[in-house]
Amino acid sequence: MKIAVASGKGGTGKTTIATSLALSLAAQGSTPPPIFLDCDVEAPNAHIFLRPNMQEEREVGLLIPVVNEEICTHCGKCAEICQYHAIAVLGQKTLVFPQLCHGCGSCTALCPEKAITETPARMGVIERGVARNGIPFARGLLDVGQPMAVPIIRSLKAWMPSAPGQDVVVDCPPGASCPVVAAIRDADYLLLVTEPTPFGLHDLKQAVGIAQDLKIPAGVIVNRVNGDFPDMESFCNNNDLPIHMRIPFARQAAEGIAQGKTLIDIWPDYEATFLAMFHQIANIKK
């Protein structure tokens, strides 16, 4: 089963949950162990908790058009077809805006003079190795200054196919925009980690909207519970979102996480809780 862990609001505990879940699954000893993908390519941090030995690295990016001005007749067909306004004819020049280009290749294919060639533009790297408990681990890292995370996330997922029966835990980026969709897409289940505050609830609603659009079943984990927050309960109730876990606000958790410990390192009993949740999800999926 492929489980994506997302949130909406950042800082709710996605990586805490995702790493704890992966370790709990790996502790069962079943082969093959679950794959862990850190898809928060702008600020990956799962490696702090899973401590992988990285073995391979690959540059990734997109193919960006390059215009041969000597052949270009400035007919403008490339600019017409481009959905992202990444290529434009201005005066007697054809300009490419690389940061807007999504690498679809339409301009290159369509140019009547064959004046466009494609050149690889690096945007970041993907890396893989083996983490604690033999977990196959991979992550992406977007270069500083690059605006587009999605190509890295797509390359990362394509690089790590899972074997039949192998579970995958996907640690998603925060927020509710394109990188999150790219990370969540094709998951069997979406675990949404939230906190019982108005901000948490507001952003949770956006993430739930994405799950509904992608038709992926979702459930909620409420983290840092400290008292009642009825709005959260009623929202989940009204939207058929099971609340799988409620984790209390505890200084001990913050201390442990600051030391690179997952929840099951801090409280070993949580391993059984995570496994029970996993089986609960597997039953929902049936």
Next chain:
Amino acid sequence: MKIILTATSPSIDSNIDARFGRGAHLIVVDLDTLEWQAHANPGVGASGGAGSLAAQFAANQGASAVISGDFGPNAFNALQAADIAMYLFGQCITVKEAVEKFKGGQLERVGAPTGQARHSHG
């Protein structure tokens, strides 16, 4: 000679819109005949590359200069490629004022992008 100004409403009597790429309306003024026409800015509502779209409009109109409050990197590169001069409206409030100040050579010409790129997607 044609110039283009960004405006908040589709009229020569409108106030200036401070943004080039996403300024609501583009007022095309023919300085020789003093005729003017208002157009909706193709950059408004674009998910990205608004500056480039507005610049392409200016190039297609045959404008020699544009007047606005802010030119991001896409707009700047596009307008420069099209050999269209960029001016800031400075203290002017209305489009008419800016046209007069331009004719008097009192507007500041821009030699580099005045703003950062804005990224709306990842």
